[in-house]
Amino acid sequence: MFDLDLALHPDVCAMLKSRETLLDHCSQLCLLSTATSHPSVERHILRLLEDALKPAFGEVRATLFGSRASGLALPGSDLDIFIDLVTYPAEYWLDPPLYQSNGLFGCPTIVPEQRFVWLSTIVPEQRFVWLSTIVPDSHINESSNCTFHESQSTQQFIVRMSANVLQQHPDCKKVCDIPWARTPIVKLLHAPTQLKCDLTFKNALSVENTKLLRYRDEGGNTFVCDRLYTAYDERVKQLVLAVRWWSKLHTLTASNKFTNYALTVMTLFYLMTCRVIPPVEFLHWKYTGPKKFISVSVTHWLCSCRVMHPSQCDSLVVFLSCDAPQQPLSSPNKQSLDKLVAGFFHFYSTYDYATLVVCPLRGQSLLRDTFRLNDLTRLPLNYVESVLVERREEQFRHYTPVCVQDPFDLSHNLTKAVSPEVLNKFIHLCNASWELCDGL
Template identity: 25%
Template sequence: MSDEVQLSKRLTWLLRHGAVQERIPISFEGFVPVNSIINHPKFARDFNFKKLQDIVKKDKKQLYTMRQNGCWEIRANKGHTIVNVGSNCFRPDLYYHHFEQMFMQELRAIENSRFVTYNHNNKYNQRNKSMSHSPTKTSHVSANGNKCIVCSQKFSNIQECLKHELSQHDIKRTKRPQSGLRSKVKAILTDIKTDEQQTLQKELLNALHKSEPGQELCCIFKHHRMNDEKLDSEYERIETCLYKELPPLRGLRLHPFGSFASGLALRGSDIDIYIEFEDTTRLRENYNPLAFNRINCCLHRSKCFSEIIPVRQARVPIIKCKHIPTGFSLDINISCPSSVNNTKFVRDLLQFDNRIRELITFLKIWAKQLQLIGRGNMTSYCLITLVLFYLQQPQSNQPAVLPSIKELQDNVPDNLIVGVNYAYQLQEKISPLPRELTTSKLIEGFFKFYRCFEFESFLISPYMGEAIPLDKFKRGEISFPGYIANNKTKQPFQVDCCVCVQDPFALSHNVGKSISQLNLEYFVTCINHACDVFEDVNISTDAQRYEALLYGIIERMAEELI
């Protein structure tokens, strides 16, 4: 990604989402004073007046408008997502003539079944439309007439009253912003404040600050990762039990995959196992209910396994169970060999350079600590795919670390597994990473890359190594042979999701489809706070930086939201 594109994405994020967070004034229409950007300590080194003019002039998509209205101002033409514009962001002398738009939006908000009234202390009073018939619990308009709810000043009509409240008291009625995010942060904060979590945190921080410079990540990994030798030993016991307990199903082979097989297992991780039948004629192309049920019955009869739960309706049906002797939880499937091949690619990638292993391992720990991985959120594989895509993008003065999957497959014989080509070649197609590119710089680059990324507008495609505009993809204007060939007998890529992240090999599979809108908002907020950590001049050591990333972000969010 060129510097100009990176700057444009950063400007778009600021104008559409981040103005209030960065304490930059923004009008109701979305206009931001140019001086507030070029004089801001975080943006001054990247933007000046001429640079902003060049970005607007060269932008073929007409994403920005720049105007002179007493002072130079700029806005994003797609609008902003900032729900409540602060008092320091509203200028009545410039925006009174836009009052009609403001007033209509206020009336639409009042018509909603639930709304919130904000005062200058950011406190709210929640009303319910269904209670409007009650003489003691009425809406703001009927209760107060044309009187200001703050200073009680009377007005001849409701329009003048609303105009006064907006300009003088910074009151704006709208749907309750960030209520879901506030609840989520509060729940996570409660979870990490338990005695057990606090003890683990103290142990890690004590060890972290005593570690030698350059050994901080090793210290973190020691506390969060499983011991590889012990893990291998435990898996051998599990494998022996499964072969012993599944005698009715002759000719089967077990293939571990996921974090255990790739070497990314953290404490508390489960073990994923794919069961392959040597006599493939006994299985249909995908899911064989008979074999699935027989495995389920064998596990139920066994004394080595407990908590057996068959999940038949998932995209990949699995049997969840617990191996009693080792205490490990297992996810067993018989219909998805592609997972084994995905894991093989990740494992080979990690072995290529230890810095890539450290990058992915730390981000998994970071995501686990902030509860970014789980139900309704991204999977570990989705996070790894995001890291893969980030490494495929050129950064400022740095070429891309990895080529696209398409390039890795060029001139390599096909390796078709259930119709998907898992062929690739790493050794001759990836250049060694520059020595000066440390793991810390890779971590920082990941956060800064996704801070400006517009998830709602682009499909992330590691296969192509680029972000594909979703609107063009939906209209069929952008396609590629690999997707067409891969999609002949399968459902098309699911685009009606909050996040579209294409599997690097199974091109019709959206690995980000499980992410809800709330969790996308939470993920982006965590990314923004992570960037703030790297830009904080008061944080001078790696130990302080990693502490802030793992434990400080949720505290900062709680201060802002709760």
Template identity: 30%
Template sequence: MITFEEQLMELINKVEITPAKYQDIQNLYSDLHNCLRNIFPDCKIEPYGSAITGLAFEDSDVDCFISVESTQMKHLSTKHNNDLHSHLVNDTKNILRKHKRIFKRVTNCDVSFKNRTEIYNSQLIYFLIASDPRLKPLFQFIKYWNKNLSIGSVSSYALVLLIIFYLQQTCPRILIPIKELQRDKKFDLYVDDWNCGFDNLSALPKTQNTSSVFTLLRGFYHFYEDYDFADNVICPFAGKSFRMDDFNKLDNLLPDYQRYVNRVYDGSTKHFLRRGVNVQDVFEHSRNVNITVGNMYLFKGHCQLAYNKINNAIDNNEYDNIVNALLNQELGLAVMARVKTRLNVKSSQS
């Protein structure tokens, strides 16, 4: 009998990024830097996303932040430098086309001059995953499972936050609330007035949870098949859910969100915006990492189906094809009908 762990490792070996592809990405960053420093001599290329978190697949997007002095950006944006700007854009496009031919599969490269918080989000995710050898294969499988869904998948970043939050709720818990990594003020690092620093030198507390990857995966599906997304906000920073009403009564968020509350009161940030599904960013606390209502119901349906498949495998002691069964699942007409009914009800209430 082929165990779940053996099937999982066989899948990961097939889909995770290869050393050759990783080197291609490094070459892309180097060429991009050489192009940009002709105009921005002090610029830096700072990768983020799956290439940093360790969750990249062969066909994953490539993400990088271009760190440039604000005075240089203003200089470039003047009308006098329109030709220079056009030259920069064309050179960058040519570099991306060159490397697109190198990659075996189509890869998108997202180049950003804004939102530096993504860099520290990625570093935090890497730190958390590296804290326990069970976590990387767990994250990799759930991410690939989500990517493989024909409908109802959620964004990679939102999914990672859902996994982190679930691991904060296990009993015993595996991951601590992010706020506990910000107790030591010497690690404070402010980006756009949000604290994106965290203690990455101390080891996380050793968990007493000894569950296998298979058991944790089953628990993930069970947790989210029943989770009340509509009225709760998922908050990995605090390591717990808040009722949506708490974000309308700011004092209910104290002491966890003192900085957020202060910034709302002084007008330097907006209120956390309620959406169909509410997942709060780990550092930028006014940001809702949005999942559409339709995808939320579909995602819950997929979690329910996956949980049932795992239970059937356990009941019948049949694990030989469990990974393929999970990756090739499709929601039945009954589930789709329930999703449509819920969406219609939600629409009539709004």
């Protein structure tokens, strides 16, 4: 019997009915994305969180990242927010004894025999949190390479503490901490706007990832936006939105399937192979002018990307591998959007998932076997240095059904949770969609 789960959604069939319907639908998605953005509301929520967390952590800085920051949000998109605890250095948290408050929470120095935090400055009544259930003794033995934001047990403590604080705020409802995730988060609902928010405290890599698509910086009461990949070509945003919408209709998007971010990176990688946009490595290397869009070193990864504005690009020069000659891109890809949509589905319906890794840093696929560290010359230098020199515990998971490398956190496989069944469904639907597109 035919599996209805593998059938194309009727709305997708309608979109791919003709070239005109496809282009019209992509335009509508862009308009819908623009209408979803509410910068003043987003700024208000960021300030609310900073003010709410300040009594517990001192100075904090809330930064929006993800779909809403990159201009790729659709109705129902959550607010992804990075909370930077900027007041206190790592030694306040990592040096034994575990948590020396020094007035941070209005309590005396904490020693292993007295693991509690006095929250009298945060809530009306004096409240004790028993830390023996939150932070294990093994925290002391964690890798010395962990920074304040990287330490997993510290993250679990911060997330639980933040959830406790935010539960007291009248505008924060359904506050829930998820301390055991790879990146511990706090989830909440902003009651006045009914917007769902996901708060992370780990590091700023997610913020840097967002800047690949669109850089938002705060100046006074306004957002100054300088687009990166979306500035090179308007087709980037249109294709990313179309792929995300297509995936959502086919229930391929979830934390244990393809995340929106993974799909975005896969779309960008496809466009790199078409030479519509340059690889991330190009952003590190090409531009030497005064304008810096990204210049942050985060958790030992190289995130310093100086970007040439499209108006300054007569031709793009891309390094395809570390020993390859420079190959100028004198004729940018001029394919129409409908051809790029068809190309995306064909590319990923025929991709060799069994042997290749999607590597947006290089803009080309790498062999899985190279991640066994047998041939270090073919791996990104950042990855080799971090694994061998810094001895990071986490290495890239190259043995999962599909491998997509994060362009900044090079040890992170963005699709490590995708099962063989989900991958097979993705391939089948890509092929079915390509067959429809092929007739346009």
